[in-house]
Amino acid sequence: xxxxxxxxxxxxxxxxxxxxxxxxxxxxxxxxxxxxxxxxxxxxxxxxxxxxxxxxxxxxxxxxxxxxxxxxxxxxxxxxxxxxxxxxxxxxxxxxxxxxxxxxxxxxxxxxxxxxxxxxxxxxxxxxxxxxxxxxxxxxxxxxxxxxxxxxxxxxxxxxxxxxxxxxxxxxxxxxxxxxxxxxxxxxxxxxxxxxxxxxxxxxxxxxxxxxxxxxxxxxxxxxxxxxxxxxxxxxxxxxxxxxxxxxxxxxxxxxxxxxxxxxxxxxxxxxx
Amino acid sequence: xxxxxxxxxxxxxxxxxxxxxxxxxxxxxxxxxxxxxxxxxxxxxxxxxxxxxxxxxxxxxxxxxxxxxxxxxxxxxxxxxxxxxxxxxxxxxxxxxxxxxxxxxxxxxxxxxxxxxxxxxxxxxxxxxxxxxxxxxxxxxxxxxxxxxxxxxxxxxxxxxxxxxxxxxxxxxxxxxxxxxxxxxxxxx
Numbered sequence: 001x002x003x004x005x006x007x008x009x010x011x012x013x014x015x016x017x018x019x020x021x022x023x024x025x026x027x028x029x030x031x032x033x034x035x036x037x038x039x040x041x042x043x044x045x046x047x048x049x050x051x052x053x054x055x056x057x058x059x060x061x062x063x064x065x066x067x068x069x070x071x072x073x074x075x076x077x078x079x080x081x082x083x084x085x086x087x088x089x090x091x092x093x094x095x096x097x098x099x100x101x102x103x104x105x106x107x108x109x110x111x112x113x114x115x116x117x118x119x120x121x122x123x124x125x126x127x128x129x130x131x132x133x134x135x136x137x138x139x140x141x142x143x144x145x146x147x148x149x150x151x152x153x154x155x156x157x158x159x160x161x162x163x164x165x166x167x168x169x170x171x172x173x174x175x176x177x178x179x180x181x182x183x184x185x186x187x188x189x190x191x192x193x194x195x196x197x198x199x200x201x202x203x204x205x206x207x208x209x210x211x212x213x214x215x216x217x218x219x220x221x222x223x224x225x226x227x228x229x230x231x232x233x234x235x236x237x238x239x240x241x242x243x244x245x246x247x248x249x250x251x252x253x254x255x256x257x258x259x260x261x262x263x264x265x266x267x268x269x270x271x272x273x
Numbered sequence: 274x275x276x277x278x279x280x281x282x283x284x285x286x287x288x289x290x291x292x293x294x295x296x297x298x299x300x301x302x303x304x305x306x307x308x309x310x311x312x313x314x315x316x317x318x319x320x321x322x323x324x325x326x327x328x329x330x331x332x333x334x335x336x337x338x339x340x341x342x343x344x345x346x347x348x349x350x351x352x353x354x355x356x357x358x359x360x361x362x363x364x365x366x367x368x369x370x371x372x373x374x375x376x377x378x379x380x381x382x383x384x385x386x387x388x389x390x391x392x393x394x395x396x397x398x399x400x401x402x403x404x405x406x407x408x409x410x411x412x413x414x415x416x417x418x419x420x421x422x423x424x425x426x427x428x429x430x431x432x433x434x435x436x437x438x439x440x441x442x443x444x445x446x447x448x449x450x451x452x453x454x455x456x457x458x459x460x461x462x
Contacts, residue, residue, distance in 0.1 A: 027432050027434075076393065077393070088391070089388070089391040089392055091455070092387060092388065092391040092451070092454065092455070093388070093391075093404065095454055095455060096384050096387060096388065096404065096454070097404075097407060099454075100408075101376055101377055101380035101408060102366075102376065102380075104380040104383050104384060105366060105369070105376050105379045105380050105383065106366070107383065107450065107453045107454055108379060108380070108382070108383035108450065109363045109364050109365070109366070109369070110363055110449060110450075110453055111445055111446040111447070111449040111450035111453065112363075112364070112383075112444055112445055112446075112450075113332070113334070113359040113360045113361065113362075113363075113444055113445075113446070114359060114360055114364070114372065114444050115300050115301070115334075115357045115358065115359050115440070115443055115444055116293065116331060116357075116358040116359060116360065117293070117294070117295050117300040117358075118293050118294050118295070119294070119295060120294070
């Protein structure tokens with residue numbers, strides 16, 4: 001049993017490595033023939049019987065998808081080589097380096113046919129613009145309508161600012177910490193495996209409150225207080241509180257858009273009742 | 274003047290206004306715009322105009338949506354294509370100066386375009402910068418690439434890969450450029 005698990009673990013690692021390799025070939029325009037397609041297919045085939053969980057099957061599908069992209073690049077490479085436009089980049093680089101600027105420009109002039117474009121004012125457009133100018137109300141008169149009454153400067157208390165919603169009654173970090181605590185409590189009460197369905201956490205009695213909770217949740221995730229677990233096949237999103245806030249890394253963050261629409265909220269309300 | 278001649282003369286005048294004067298942010302006119310203004314036989318109007326422009330060393334250039342030139346385009350392809358007036362022949366270095374290009378900047382553009390073509394239409398910006406740094410001062414390299422992007426010769430994606438953009442497709446005979454570079458036809462002038 002444990003050797004089966006071990007094999008699955010090694011298989012996952014191998015597939016991850018293949019995905020990374022294919023991705024770097026795609027993104028960094030490396031030679032697609034660096035990828036040995038037969039060998040990769042053999043690896044995918046070897047580990048396929050081990051996959052039982054949907055996540056593993058997704059990983060398998062992702063590997064095939066990435067491999068297909070590399071095969072497409074290989075086919076484009078062959079097509080390009082067979083066209084008359086193909087030039088060995090090394091040969092060309094050498095040529096470019098050996099030519100001086102003036103020679104290069106002379107060659108370029110033979111292949112360059114710049115676009116002719118004009119910008120010119122016509123009598124008609126001049127007359128039109130003068131008419132417009134005549135009918136234009138002076139700024140002084142136009143801005144009168146928007147003139148704001150002058151208010152004498154004064155001082156405001158903290159309570160007044162909270163009432164005006166300029167300040168909150170708690171600092172944002174405090175609010176976030178208590179929201180994090182609330183998430184932990186909810187997971188203990190209603191969650192399983194240390195996580196809770198996203199909508200079961202953000203959903204509230206009113207739509208406005210739901211939006212506020214979704215907004216706060218986004219900060220919980222961004223600042224490392226919680227993490228999201230997405231199951232694309234089941235279309236489910238779970239939120240999992242961290243024991244301690246995770247340190248922000250220099251790795252590129254990924255944005256996950258989650259629609260919090262009235263329809264979604266109503267659907268959740270219907271289910272939760 | 275016969276009725277038919279007068280008809281085409283007036284259409285040609287309209288086409289000239291549309292093609293020479295910039296109407297949008299980018300120069301050039303889409304085929305469907307020409308069809309709307311000139312009627313269904315706009316390809317014929319453009320062909321007459323092209324003949325008319327020949328002695329003036331200008332031409333009507335068609336750039337299709339597909340990257341490669343189309344031999345017998347359908348009406349749909351023409352509608353989606355973009356039409357420009359370009360120089361038919363060649364500029365001399367003196368003339369290039371008159372239209373605001375320094376020789377170094379033009380050479381940099383030529384190298385960049387040639388390099389991207391040889392790399393199947395896509396090259397990492399870093400590689401291009403390294404290539405240009407060989408002959409241009411370092412501070413100028415990045416500025417120049419940004420300028421080529423701004424003018425529409427190049428475009429760049431989020432992974433800092435450079436591609437050829439609409440202006441290169443409209444203005445540069447890519448095959449001729451590569452052929453001449455490899456043959457080293459610089460000494461012909």
